[in-house]
Amino acid sequence: MAPKPVMSPIPMHLYPAVSALLLVVGLLVSAFFFIYEATTSTRNRSLAKELVTATIASGFLGFGSLFLLLATGVYV
Amino acid sequence: MPPVRGCKHSSSQGPVTTFEVIGPITSPASDLQGHPHSLGCLLLDARRFAGRKRTSRRPSIPVQLDPVRFRTWPEISRSGVKYWKAKTSEASRRRRDGKENEIRGRHGDRSAPPPLLLSFTPICLFYAGDSSPQRGEKDRLDFANRKGFLDFEGTSDVNLNCLFFPPNVENYGAPEVPEILIAFSPTESEHLAILKASTVEGKRKKKTYVPLSVSPVSSPDAPNGAQLYSVTLRSPLQSGEMTTVETLYVLTHSLEPFPTEISQSEPQLVYYRDSATILSPYTIVEQTVYIKTPSSKVESYTKVEPTARSGSETRYGPYHDRLPYSFSPVIVHFENNNPFAVVEELVREIEISHWGNLQIRDHYRLKHAGARHKGVFSRTMAAWGYFYWVYDTYAKHPCRLDYQFRQSLSASFKTLLAMLPPRVHSVYYRDDIGNISSSHLRINSQKSELEIEPRYPLFGGWKATFTIGYGLPLQDFLFESSDGRRYLNFSFGCPLIETVVDDLTVKVSLLVLFCFGKFYTLNSINVTSYLSIVILPEGSRNPTAAVPFPVNQHLETTYSYLDVVGRTTLVLQKRNVVPEHNYPFQVYYDFNPIFMLAEPLMLVSSVFLFFVAYIAYVHIDLSIRRPLKTNS
Numbered sequence: 123m124a125p126k127p128v129m130s131p132i133p134m135h136l137y138p139a140v141s142a143l144l145l146v147v148g149l150l151v152s153a154f155f156f157i158y159e160a161t162t163s164t165r166n167r168s169l170a171k172e173l174v175t176a177t178i179a180s181g182f183l184g185f186g187s188l189f190l191l192l193a194t195g196v197y198v
Numbered sequence: 199m200p201p202v203r204g205c206k207h208s209s210s211q212g213p214v215t216t217f218e219v220i221g222p223i224t225s226p227a228s229d230l231q232g233h234p235h236s237l238g239c240l241l242l243d244a245r246r247f248a249g250r251k252r253t254s255r256r257p258s259i260p261v262q263l264d265p266v267r268f269r270t271w272p273e274i275s276r277s278g279v280k281y282w283k284a285k286t287s288e289a290s291r292r293r294r295d296g297k298e299n300e301i302r303g304r305h306g307d308r309s310a311p312p313p314l315l316l317s318f319t320p321i322c323l324f325y326a327g328d329s330s331p332q333r334g335e336k337d338r339l340d341f342a343n344r345k346g347f348l349d350f351e352g353t354s355d356v357n358l359n360c361l362f363f364p365p366n367v368e369n370y371g372a373p374e375v376p377e378i379l380i381a382f383s384p385t386e387s388e389h390l391a392i393l394k395a396s397t398v399e400g401k402r403k404k405k406t407y408v409p410l411s412v413s414p415v416s417s418p419d420a421p422n423g424a425q426l427y428s429v430t431l432r433s434p435l436q437s438g439e440m441t442t443v444e445t446l447y448v449l450t451h452s453l454e455p456f457p458t459e460i461s462q463s464e465p466q467l468v469y470y471r472d473s474a475t476i477l478s479p480y481t482i483v484e485q486t487v488y489i490k491t492p493s494s495k496v497e498s499y500t501k502v503e504p505t506a507r508s509g510s511e512t513r514y515g516p517y518h519d520r521l522p523y524s525f526s527p528v529i530v531h532f533e534n535n536n537p538f539a540v541v542e543e544l545v546r547e548i549e550i551s552h553w554g555n556l557q558i559r560d561h562y563r564l565k566h567a568g569a570r571h572k573g574v575f576s577r578t579m580a581a582w583g584y585f586y587w588v589y590d591t592y593a594k595h596p597c598r599l600d601y602q603f604r605q606s607l608s609a610s611f612k613t614l615l616a617m618l619p620p621r622v623h624s625v626y627y628r629d630d631i632g633n634i635s636s637s638h639l640r641i642n643s644q645k646s647e648l649e650i651e652p653r654y655p656l657f658g659g660w661k662a663t664f665t666i667g668y669g670l671p672l673q674d675f676l677f678e679s680s681d682g683r684r685y686l687n688f689s690f691g692c693p694l695i696e697t698v699v700d701d702l703t704v705k706v707s708l709l710v711l712f713c714f715g716k717f718y719t720l721n722s723i724n725v726t727s728y729l730s731i732v733i734l735p736e737g738s739r740n741p742t743a744a745v746p747f748p749v750n751q752h753l754e755t756t757y758s759y760l761d762v763v764g765r766t767t768l769v770l771q772k773r774n775v776v777p778e779h780n781y782p783f784q785v786y787y788d789f790n791p792i793f794m795l796a797e798p799l800m801l802v803s804s805v806f807l808f809f810v811a812y813i814a815y816v817h818i819d820l821s822i823r824r825p826l827k828t829n830s
Contacts, residue, residue, distance in 0.1 A: 125677035128684055130554035131794070134671075155809070159816060169813070176809035184802030191759070195624060195669075197551035198759040198797050 141189030148182030155179055374434040378443060379415065380427045381477045383525070386449060387425035391698075391774040392747070393447040395429040407444070408432065421523050424477060448776045450698050453534065455569035460658065462576065462610075466569045467497055468534045474502040474514045474526040481522055486515035491532040500528035537611030538568035539656070541699040544692055544775075548706045549758065549765075552794055556670040556686075560693070564652070564662045566610070571657035612655040616693040618646040622668045629653075629664040648693075666693075683786045690745060690770075691780035699775040706743075706785050707756050707767040743768055745783040760797050 132140060155175040159167075191198055382390060396407040410429050417426040435441055453468040460466060476485055489512040499505070499512055506513045512530065545561040618625070620643055627637045627650050636651035652662040678684050686706065692699045743751060750771040755764035768785055 125679060125685075127673035128552070128676040128678055129673045130552065131791075134554045152809075159812075167817075169817075172813050173810075176806060176813065180806035180809055181802050183805045185798050187801050187805075188798040192553050196759055197549075197553055197555040197557060197669075 137189050137193040141186050141193050144182050144186030144189060146186075148179055148184075148186050151175060151182060152179040374436050375431070376434040377428045377430045378435075379479055380412075380429060380445065381420065381424045381479055381523070382427070383473070383477055384423040384425065386452075389449045389451050389774070391448045391450050391776040392778045393427055393445065394778070395443055395445040397432060398442050398444060410443070420479070424523065426479070446778075448778055450700075450774050450776060451540075451567070453538075455538075455658070456531065458569055459572040460569045461573040462571065462657065465495075465533050465535055466538075466658075467531060468568075470530045470532070472528060472530075474500075474528045475517055475520045475524045477523060477525050479522045482517075482520045484516050484518050485520065486513065486517075488513050489530055491530070491534070492536060493533055495533040497531040497533070499530045499532075502526050502528055537656075537696075538566055538658075539611060539614060539694070539697040540565050540567040541692060541694065541697050542661075543701045544699045544703070546702070546704045548686070548688060548704065550672070550676065550686060550707065552672070552789070552791075554672045556672050556675055556688075557667070558670065559665060559667040561665050562663065562694075564614075564656070564664070564697075566656040566658050566660050568658045570659040571610075575657065610655050610657045613649055613651045614697070615695050616648040616650065616666065617695055618648055618668060618693055619670055619674065619689075620645055621671055621674065622646045623670075625666070625668040627664065627666050629662075634664065679786070682788075684789050685784045685786045687782050687784050689780050690772075690783045691775055691777065695777060697777075700773065702772050702775040704770040705754070705756070705767050706770075707758065707765045743770060743783060743785045745770060746781050747772075747779065760800060762800075 155172070158171070158175065188198070380393070380395075393412050395410040395412050397410060399408055410431065412427055412429050415426045415428045417424065420426060429443060429445070431441065431443075453470055455466055456469045457467065470489070474487060476482060476487075491510045491512070494510045496507065496510075496512065499507065502514055504515065514528070541562055542565050543561075543563040547557075547559045547561075549557040549559075551557070620641065622641065625639055625646075625648060627634050627648070631653075634650070634653060636653075638649045640647045640649075648666070650664075650666070652664065654660075654662075656662060675688055676684060676686050688706075690704065692702065743749075752769050754767040754769055756767045757764050770783075772779075
């Protein structure tokens with residue numbers, strides 16, 4: 123039985139595309155977050171909305187930066 | 199003009215023309231009086247015949263030069279050597295001027311040739327299987343027709359001696375013998391890099407080689423500290439039976455350059471010391487030794503009758519009925535201009551990233567271990583030496599004899615070749631100064647060849663330090679075994695071909711996770727570590743290595759990108775590594791793929807921390823002014 127080779131979970135030739143996509147989405151969400159912070163006044167702010175937006179944005183940005191590192195050759 | 203006789207004949211290297219001067223060689227002036235030639239031509243002729251005075255037989259002038267051979271300098275040098283060597287005979291060497299002999303360090307007295315002649319007896323030293331071979335009782339395991347081949351043909355190093363023994367072992371009366379002992383002298387066993395044995399099965403066309411296991415045997419009672427190794431036979435040898443076993447062993451650092459210092463243009467001569475009779479605890483019925491040198495230029499060799507030498511092969515033997523442990527030291531002094539590249543220290547770092555890449559960094563300390571270089575190093579002569587030789591040979595200027603360049607440029611080397619696996623990417627070759635651009639990479643589907651040129655050609659005693667790094671796709675080397683453990687299958691040894699490594703260290707790094715109170719064991723050490731938080735993903739536990747030959751192992755921790763705890767590194771260390779050690783070895787470890795998420799989660803959490811900090815900053819009121827009161 124031939125031993126099974128171990129491969130990365132996402133095909134390697136997709137790394138640049140995946141990183142670009144995730145980073146773009148992450149930046150869009152973080153832009154929404156900052157616009158929300160800038161436009162609403164202190165009394166109308168909703169902490170839950172802030173936190174949810176921050177979570178989504180950090181998730182996309184984190185994964186996007188990981189794939190950016192992998193795409194440029196820094197195999198972490 | 200003195201009469202000149204020229205003859206043209208063909209030799210193995212192609213048609214060559216030899217010019218011989220017949221008759222008394224008179225001084226140019228008296229001979230050429232009234233000659234119609236011009237002064238310039240007269241001088242040319244004078245130089246020619248003045249040169250003739252010294253040697254009656256000049257190196258032959260190659261009539262045809264293969265234009266293809268002008269491509270690279272090393273190729274030119276080797277082809278020229280062949281032409282030159284074809285005609286240089288022992289007699290003409292003897293008649294060479296004394297000054298040359300001084301340069302080489304040879305003794306002028308030719309009447310007593312140094313007793314150098316290395317004969318090498320057949321390869322295998324078989325020791326019959328008794329744990330304590332008794333002297334009183336004749337060893338019943340006799341060897342018939344032992345032939346040994348010592349082949350220096352392809353070896354350029356100080357180090358590599360590949361010896362092949364196909365002896366026939368016959369059991370003359372002992373009870374069945376399960377193993378055969380091979381003996382080495384203490385100096386040989388110090389330098390022994392690898393010892394392999396195999397039996398031959400089948401007849402001529404269907405020969406198959408079945409490897410046998412070899413293990414060292416402690417032998418405190420062997421005379422003069424001889425070391426014994428035992429070869430386990432597949433089936434014990436019965437009384438009266440005969441079997442054939444082939445062994446191959448490689449000795450490192452066993453060619454001693456003599457003279458120890460040579461100038462840039464001199465060829466390199468080396469001593470090889472060995473025994474005309476094979477060291478063996480058995481009685482050898484018949485043995486013969488053949489020594490094959492890389493060229494037919496053998497300075498001297500010890501004569502132990504019967505001895506014969508033809509071309510590049512020297513034969514000692516056959517000898518009959520030698521006693522056990524008989525040893526007749528011989529020395530062969532021959533020319534060996536192959537590059538003696540020795541890597542003093544090689545550190546290989548293999549970094550496994552489960553995202554798809556295997557990164558390898560090799561740190562080399564290279565040394566030229568041949569005869570040390572003395573005198574000046576002229577880079578122009580090194581580069582243009584061939585053309586100096588042409589000018590020198592054709593012009594025959596007597597003053598140029600000091601600078602006579604043998605075309606081999608002695609044993610210096612400029613390039614090295616490294617064999618890398620196929621599908622390699624991001625190859626770099628640099629040292630402490632920076633990138634070294636003199637390298638070529640050729641990739642094909644089976645292998646990649648990296649040809650590197652250090653910043654300067656390496657002469658005797660010179661060193662170079664550099665780093666080669668490259669990346670490989672993970673699926674070629676990392677596999678999952680049937681019991682769920684992952685293993686890395688990689689080749690041990692140095693990718694540089696035809697080099698010997700004195701000290702090789704291989705470091706394999708894996709990411710380690712200490713997670714949620716899991717225990718792990720490292721090799722035979724029981725270590726218990728309890729952590730309650732996730733620090734790094736890619737939990738790799740229980741690293742073990744499976745290497746076909748003995749190495750020293752220990753564990754370390756290295757820190758790399760996005761590391762907090764550090765990666766467990768398995769370090770394998772071995773001395774005296776030769777190209778025969780390029781076997782694949784495996785490193786097994788446990789790994790849970792869910793732990794690959796730890797790296798992106800670390801990045802996510804750091805970005806989230808930034809957002810949370812911003813939210814906190816926005817919500818916290820740090821003003822000193824009293825807040826505005828509402829109207830009551």
